[in-house]
Amino acid sequence: MAAGEAAGYLMAALHAGGSRRDATIDQLRKCAEATDVPRRSVKLIAVPQKHAFKDFVNVAIDIFRAAMDKLQSPPSYELCAFNGTYDELVRNVSERVFDGAVGDVTITDDRARIVDFTMPYAPSGVSLLVLADNDSKPPIQWIFLKPLTKELWLTTVAFFFFTGFVVWAIEWPRNPVYYQGSSVAQFSTALAFSHCHMIRSPLSKVVVVIWCFAVLVLVQSYTANLSSMLTAKRLRPSVTGLDQLVSNGDNIGYQEGAFVQSFLRNKGAKADKLRTFKNQTEYAEALRKGSEKGGASAIVDEIPYLSYFLSDKNNKEFEMGERLYKTPGLAFASSLLLHFSTFSVQ
16 A cells, blocks of 8 residues: 555544544553453553544554454454553563554654564654744735834824814915815815915925925835835744754654654754643644743644644644654554554555
């Protein structure tokens, strides 16, 4: 099965099983309680007990059971819920505490040295989750008012009426044709002093020239500020990669129990800058807060989890960055499972 087809199948299976209330992982008894299993005749298979993304484990269990059903003489087995990190789970398999591990276990070099893995049933890799750039959103209403402050707008309007009043006061005794008559006519004349009425007094012309100069400066300042506001977001530096986050000392989040922690430490991230999150809600809250408010500038996690997170219509404000690291994929661990490794990808 091609990587794209496997990823598509995984997403479809996750959404199909996401509405189940009887989550398979919750029906398993804990591995610590499975001491009565006769290990010679029954294989004890550990399943990671997750706080989030339980659908991934449920789909993995379904794949495991389907693969076992395809065997001519499948061994007897019992699944149990393991409470610990994935590295601890794989280590217990290598030490024969468990006969195998079924779940969303990522194949890494360190893990492959101590246990055997089946062929991956889904592709994987590591990427960044960040707040999306909302330049594509519709312009904010009334943005044309924001280049100037409220006080400056009020001052401009007041100066406009004051200039009209001054011109009217100067022209009223000298220009009766345009600047005398009814109150409404005089008021409209004052507002249109520089557009459609002739002014005769040299002093009025000086006032109008001063007003036009002030308007010219104001228009230039308004245009520059508006252009800056419309382009500032595109010019603002965004998260370009993991190296930038590490060098800036930003907080970086990752999924609890994942191998991503060691990956980030190897990339130079300091331990006090790493934040552990348990579920998708914590992902969203941390990114909205940002590092400045105790959250995280980015979440580093495996691509299947991030894709599943972004498939939620409530998470449209986030986006996934470029892939940081490619892994062989998600698979099952144990020499027992090698017998049906070819079935796990069908």
